[in-house]
Amino acid sequence: MSQEQILNISVDGAAVTVEPGTDGFKLFTDRATVAHRVNGELKDLAYKVQDGDVIEGVLIGSPDGLNILRHSAAHVLAQAVQNINPEAKLGIGPPITDGFYYDFDVETPFNPEDLRVLEKEMNRIVQAGQRFMRRVTNDVDARVELANEPYKLELIGLKGSDLGEGSAEVGAGELTIYDNVDSKSGETVWFDLCRGPHLPNTRMIGNGYALTRVASAYWRGNENNKQLQRVYGTAWPSKDELRAHQERLEEAARRDHRRLGAELDLFSFPEEIGSGLAVFHPKGGTMRRVMEDYSRKRHEESGYEFVYSPHITKSNLFETSGHLAWYADGMFPPMRMDEEVDENGVVRKQGQDYYLKPMNCPFHILVFKSQARSYRDLPLRMFEFGSVYRYEKSGVLHGLTRVRGMTQDDAHLFVTPDNMEAELTNVLNFVLGLLKDYGLNDFYLELSTRDPENPKFVGSDEIWETATNTLQKVATESGLELVPDPGGAAFYGPKISVQARDAIGRTWQMSTIQLDFNLPERFDLEYTAPDGTKQRPVMIHRALFGSIERFFGVLTEHYAGHFPPWLAPVQVVGIPVADAFSDYLHGIAAQLRKHAVRVQIDDSDERMQKKIRNHTLAKVPFQLIAGGQDAENNAVSFRFRDGTQENGIPVEEAIARILKAIEDKAQV
């Protein structure tokens, strides 16, 4: 073998010499390697290595490998759709978290029942073991081949520009088509414009996939474009992993606050009131009150002052604030008051428009403006559980997490530029501390900053710079993971948002701390500085819960309804073994009530076993059971939600344990 016939390459970090023509199939003989990264770029295993290539195998279970699996599954789905309906036009079909989708332009939308038919056809294609074959083409040829695919033609035209979601189809490099080649006949049975890479063949998709739902989506995500029909699927390296994924979804469904809200009798959305407008039932109301009481207590301890403002206002307030100019669509329409019209229909007295408030800030600003302010007054911290109303589009409403009427735990801090850093530090620590008390303790931060190229941002460069640096510093000092969100700031100031992970790993945006350089300007806010000059304060908006409703929903899902005793609507329920012991338990309940424990005695005429079942399903933290043995010993038996029990606990001790768990905000 002569020198020039040997290629020196690196495979997974090891130097290797191979013959020309060697491809990934020779380098990686294990079935789990489905592609490889060549000099940092993902390639099919069929790629023939070049001298000097640095190659790393991509395992199917790796993030890259899963994407390749899912994208390949998307191709199989598209082929299945076109096999069944040759008229279907292809949109795009990228991998997404846990799965994939493919968009189609079809005459009649898919039905859920169509999914079974499509899965069957997909299964046939997978079993057929078609090879995915990459083929380089060019604009001219591709346009001929794809003459019947208008959306693909559009993507070819967009090649190299900002494609967003279309990037799975065409990349910055060569234009490529993937042929699906029948393993027996060698015939190309289907093809799609795609940059790849793909699994070597369809059989490797295995049986760990499923189609999950049908939906519609605007072509290229623009609501002015046509809506295409989207089919969603999920795909995993094995059936077991698919099953595990489905179980995770089932677990999330069990925790769904909309379901638990009804089951635990916490809240409802009566149709008579309107979409997105909740009522809290006694149990949910108790929880909400406890949440609010604790929040108030902590705010008071932290130097906030409590203010109150009305739910409606004349339009001029929101004209000054600018909300009517840029947020009118999100507001309920005005109530026109006081207009007087004579018999000829001529307006005799000008009316006045009143609006439901979508935000509390302008009201707090008016409190600030109610008197001349000195630097000595600052920072001024105003807190309110402020109810706001926003006309959210009907399609976005979702349980308690996206509503039309909500109560924010809203505060506005008016600070001098010198106060800013200390105050932001305080606020962030306050926020994190409070969220932890409610049982959330896994956070990361997101810092939204301005795009220097975009002229929409108000405020001087200096103040943006100072503010952004301050937020950055404060965020870094918190020691939490910090995710930058460049260009994500509102036009009026940068912000930090706190993202919390719940018990099953989902993240929720919770608190926001938002700087505002705009409203102080619009309302001409000022304070007198030490040197006697008038200066403009900076405003900080912040909400911890976002809204109480939303936070309530998040906590319900986080705890799966198993609220810790301090939050539980019923903390203790007493269950007598027989009627005769009812009085005994009532005596214990009376002692607990002296300590404000929410306790009930179930002296209904159900059997004891039934009562245990009922209160377990109601997720009451402490069940106290008492019969003859307990009464004789001045004791009681605990039973917990998980079915465990402890018998013969002296009453004194039982009470102490309950009080301690509540006091410590412990989970039981």
Next chain:
RNA sequence: GCCGCUUUGGCGCAAUUGGUAGCGCACCGCACUUGUAAUGCGGGGGUUGAGGGUUCGAGUCCCUUAGGCGGCUCCA
């Protein structure tokens, strides 16, 4: 707002090709008075989200409308 699906007593579900609504839980009554996840018997409750249409006849088909669900868009 857009697309699709969906809407049956408080809740969860049934009702062959259109032929005048059933079940479980819950609720009420009676009996039972019981040591750790559903005692037994009996009873009341719906005209099928609302409105209109097709039909001899509609929960079942069509239209309008209001909820809900899943996506898309949106979330200043």
